[in-house]
Amino acid sequence: HFGDRLYVELQRHNTPDEVAAEGGLIDLAYELEIPLVASNEPFFAEAGDYAAHDALLCISQGAVVIEEDRRRLTPEHYFKSPREMAALFADIPEAIENTIEIARRCSHRPVRIDPILPKFATQGGQTEADLLREKAEAGLKDRLAKHGVHPGFEEKDYWDRLAYELKILIDMDFPGYFLIVADFIQWSKSQDIPVGPGRGSGAGSVTAWALTITDLDPLRFGLIFERFLNPERIEMPDFDIDFCQDRREEVIRYVQDKYGHDQVAQIITFGKLQARAVVRDVGRVLQMPYGQVDRLSKLIPNNPANPMTLGEAIEAEPRLAEERDREEAVATLLEYGLKLEGLYRHASTHAAGVVIGDRPLDELVPLYRDPRSDMPVTQFNMKWVDKAGLVKFDFLGLKTLTTIQKACLHLKARNIEIDPVAIPLDDGPTFDMLKKRETIGVFQYESSGMQDLMRKAQPENIEDLIAIVALFRPGPMENIPKYVACKHGEEEPEFLHKTITPVLEDTYGVIIYQEQVLKIAQVLAGYSLGEADILRKAMGKKIKEEMDRQRVRFVKGALAGNDDLDEAHANFIFDLVAKFAGYGFNKAHSACYAFVAYQTAYLKANYPVEFLAASMTLDMGNTDKLAVFAAESKRLGIDVLPPDINNTEIEFAVKDGAVVYTLSALKNVGQAAVDHLCKVRGEGGPFKSFGDFANRVDGRTINKRALESMAKAGAFDSLNPNRAQVLAGTGAILGMASRTSADAELGQNDMFGGGDLIEDVVLPVTEPWLPLEKLNAEFEAIGFYLSGHPLDDYLSSFGALNVDTYTGFVEKALKKGARAGKLAGTVVARQERTSKSGNKFAFVSFSDPTGQYETVCFGDLLGNVREMLEPGTGVILRVEADVEDEEVKLRLQGVELLDKAVNNVAQGLTIFVRDETPLDSIAKRLTNGGKSPVKLVVQVENAQEISV
The missing domain is CATH 2.40.50.140 (Nucleic acid-binding proteins)
Structure with missing residues (x-):
């Protein structure tokens, strides 16, 4: 059946199995007249890489190098040269000739594939372009009717921008892409699934705003379409979309149902061995002391935005080189680490990437199944998925959107309707709170570094908040002092040239955004915005030839359009812009995230109880964060009430201006138990006694550890405030609940019509806890001290x-x-x-x-x-x-x-004063005293003492 396509393969890596099998394979080939072929199975590039690769095998297996019973290769598994292979098989030269023959027969020439997308369904012969135009124009009309035209613009500006964008989108054949994205976002909003206002450069598109893909007016915030889609270069647009993290999967399922489960897949991603990780991993498999490896890894600077390689770290940190020269084990670790750094460590599913094809994806790319999901995953990473023609859609989960929605639902229960997208952007209490650095729970602005920047910058409007998001990252941080000084009038802003002043006015002369780079090139040097985006990318990559070419173009354009500019100053501006372009931030992304941050700040400033309850629900599994929120509630004068079986909900709730702790956040209390309790209470009303509780709950759903946690946390206080007694009686409560459940299963309940006579549970006589005992029990159940603190x-x-x-x-x-x-x-x-x-x-x-x-x-x-x-x-x-x-x-x-x-x-210092004691000397010594009390004891007549 295989004809001339069947070969007998020989490998010579000096493994026992190969040596034992080779003679039989050769005999089989000659007996059946099947040609022999020599091959090599390289796992590493050079023979000298064997030991480092062996360490890599141990990392992948969770083994250590000295283990005997593990997978091993040999030093021969390296990439051999043609000469080495010829020498290795000198006794069977035809096997080498056949290797070349197979290579010739397997030749493949990769080709670039145009973007592959499913056709978006239209009706009546309408094209995708017609449908996009129709939906975008209707959407813009609706946006302008609801939000109005921002001051400084006319309605014509919006329509002109839309017409400009639509022409580019249609010419570049992207209407289908926009329609697909708009469809699943509009479906999500129709299902009350929170969607972010935008993310990344896509917020610069008026078309996206009109289609409700984004929620920020691009003209209002000075966002640029060409930063998203450059007509000068054919590249696929790329929307990154934030969804409520709890319901993101629903959106992906909708896309699967609409386009076919075999046409939708997630994307693989590969984790790499970076400098710190490779030192830790290699140190472990070499069985070096943990403390030593930890210390070595911490000598490598940690900068996620610009990671340092191990080689760079050794050059930059003398202690690493000293340790290497002093100890052979460290030298071995660093040698292996240098060889393994940058290699793939593991495969996983990309957090957001999804591809949608126009046919079954197994016809386009190889797939695999992630054991943690029923959704197929491409074996190509993002780069190769793109080369295969597939278009990536990013479905990201953002917890903050869920927090905002839950806070708004708490408010709705009080008949307060809040549309987070329509809140006023000049709310006084919000900015007062931010200026005071009260940002616990506020998106983007919660870290101590951000709080410090808030203190310095004292934001007064949404533009300030956008700038703060962009400034607080490596690179731009160095401009914070200048930004703050210019904002507060302590320094004069430098606008470089009068044409640039309007571009840099909002940021006080400091170039912060990539969009400012584009605008400077446009207004000063006559670039189109598309050309300016190419300039920005060239400046970011710092390719000398391209930079030299752009410098000539920039200076020539600047001189041609500005009589008051000389060549030296034009070059100075180019150099300055090039510096900032390297780490300037995308304003569209900064604006979107500043808007989400402002939404959370607005809710906290105006509705703190509802906001904190929602925030605690979203961090229900993080005891440390719950403790922070509880402390913040206390600071704001908001009570956090202990969980109560007659008051608690499945999530943190709001009642009479207080946050009610949920049973779901207690240790050892499963979600199924809380769901069951809330369901039973909802159907039959509050629990009146322990007997009532035991007769109504299912003893198989709630176990003893759960009851104990509930007792320690005070969840039964409404039935009996003696928590020690309730804890001692949990066995009796559970016993009655289990008997009742068993009787119900046998159909024996209420056999004699005595359903209203519920036997109560007899709890053992127990002394109440002392206050400290009560707090410690509460800590065991909750994970922190809630009702008070021992200190x-x-x-x-x-x-x-x-x-x-x-x-x-x-x-x-x-x-x-x-x-x-x-x-x-x-x-x-x-x-x-x-x-x-x-x-x-x-x-x-x-x-x-x-x-x-x-x-x-x-x-x-x-x-x-x-x-x-x-x-x-x-x-x-x-x-x-x-x-x-x-x-x-x-x-x-x-x-x-x-x-x-x-x-x-408390006892402080007591000084006994005698007649001869110099009081002026004592007074002098006490002038700069501390905070402890000082008591002077003076002896008077009749041996009496007076304390002062």
């Missing part, structure tokens, strides 16, 4: 003790460079470990009224303070701080029992 009674002593709160110290560390301080905390947990060198160390978690934090405790100190680091103990800590990438890591330097320290401060 609340000590807060007034913090000043005298010179102790910072955790959040206060973090702010000092980030803003003022503090590297040492004193904190107070209740010990939450201690995890002891042993380093590879045999030394004990521990990660110790603490809590104070502002949050939870972790420290690491090393060496002898751990042995000295271990007894004080038992969970529940109140202590004062001396810490050192390391700051890296806006993260503060703490090392423990000393521990003292809190009660002892407070008592010492």
Whole structure:
């Protein structure tokens, strides 16, 4: 059947299996007259790469190098040259000749394929272009009717821009793409699935705005169509769309149903071994001490925006080279790391990319099944999917959109209707809140670095917020001082030339956006916006030949259009623009995300209870974040009520101006149990007693651990406020619930008509918890202290003790460079470990009224303070701080029992004054005293003492 297409393959990598099988294979070939062919299976480029590749195999298998029972190759699995292959098979030269023959027969010439998209359904012979024009014109008419024309523009400006864009889109044959995107976005909005206002350069299109693909008026914000789609270069448009993260899958399913499940797939992505990761991975498989590997990896600068290679790190950080030269194991690690860096580590599914074909995708690209999904995935990554002609659509999940929707639903329950897209952009309370840096929960502006920028910039309008989003990233950050100084009138803005002034006015003379680069090239040097976008890309890539060509074009255009400009100044402007173009930010993206950030800030400033309840729901599984939101609620004077079986909902709820904690966020309480409880209560009303509770819930759905967590958190307080007694009685409650469920299954309920006589559960007599016991039980169930904190009674002593709160110290560390301080905390947990060198160390978690934090405790100190680091103990800590990438890591330097320290401060200093004591000397010494009380004891007649 195979004719001349069947060969017997021989390989010589010196493996036992190959050696054993070769004789039989040769005999088989001669006996059946099947030609022999020599081949080589290269896994690495050169023989010297064998050891590094062996480490890579261990990384992939989770093994270590010295393991015997694992997959191994040989040093012969390298890419051999023709001469080496000829020498290796010198005894069978025909096998080598056949290798060449097969290579000739398998020749393939790749061709570029035009974009492949399904045809969008039209009616009555209408073309996609006609339908796009019809929908866009109707959409723009509707937009202008609802939103009006922005001051400074005329309605004609919008219609002219739409006509310009439509001509380009139709000429470039992109109407189908816009119709497909508009269709699934409009479907999503019709299903109340939140969709972002835009993302990336697509927000610069009036056509997209008219079709409700985006929600920002491009003219109002000075956004440029050519930054999205350049008529000077044929490239596919690319919309990135944010959806509610909970319902993103629904949109993808809609697309699958509309175009066919075999025509829609997600895209593969490959994780690479980057410098820090490769050091950690190789160190693990070589079984080097964890602490040593961790220290080496941290010597590599961490800059996600511009990652440093391992080779660059070795050159930049002398300690890496010193460690390499001093220790052979480190030299081996770095040698392997340099060879493995940049290789693929694992495959996964791209977080957002989806392709839609006009035929079954297996006819166009290879596919595979991700075991975690029933949706096919392309084996081509994004780059090769594009070369195969498939068009990528990005369906991203953005949690913030869900938060906004849930907050609006809370408001709707109070008969307050909020359209997040239509809120006023000049709300006073919103900007007051932002100026005060009260940005916990506010999208984009929540980090401490952003809070500091808010303090400096004092934003007054939406343009300021857009600029802040663009400035707060590597590169543009260096312009923050100039931007702030010019904004506040401390420096004069430099506009470079009068034609550029309108372009840079909103950003106080600082070039922040890529769109400003385009406009400068247009107004100063006569570029079209399409040509200007090519200039921007050339400046970003810094290709010398192209930059030289663009410089000549720019300077010539600038001189031709401006009599007051000389060649030197034109070159100066070109150099300045080129510098900023390298890291200028896309204003369209910045505007969209600033708008989403403003929506969250508006809701927090005006409806904080609803906003915080929604925010807590979206971080239900993150105890640390819930603790932050609870602390923020307390700061704002908003009560967070404990969960209550007669009051709680499936999510965090709002009641009478307070946030009601949900059972769903408790430890050991599954979602199915909460769903069941809420359903039962909804059908039969509030639970009146434990007997009522046990008779109505399904004992198979709620287990004992769930009941215990609920008791500790206070969920049964409305039935019995003695939480200790309820906890002791959980077995009895569950026992009755299980019996009732079993009887119901057998049909034995209410056999004698006694349905109204519900037997109550008898709880064991138990003493109520002391306040601290109650708080600690609450902590076990919730993950943080909710109704109070063990340190609340000590807060007034913090000043005298010179102790910072955790959040206060973090702010000092980030803003003022503090590297040492004193904190107070209740010990939450201690995890002891042993380093590879045999030394004990521990990660110790603490809590104070502002949050939870972790420290690491090393060496002898751990042995000295271990007894004080038992969970529940109140202590004062001396810490050192390391700051890296806006993260503060703490090392423990000393521990003292809190009660002892407070008592010492309370007792203060007592001075016994004798007759001969020089009082002026005492007064002088007390002039610059601290915060501890000082008591003077003076002896008077009859041996009596007077305290002062």
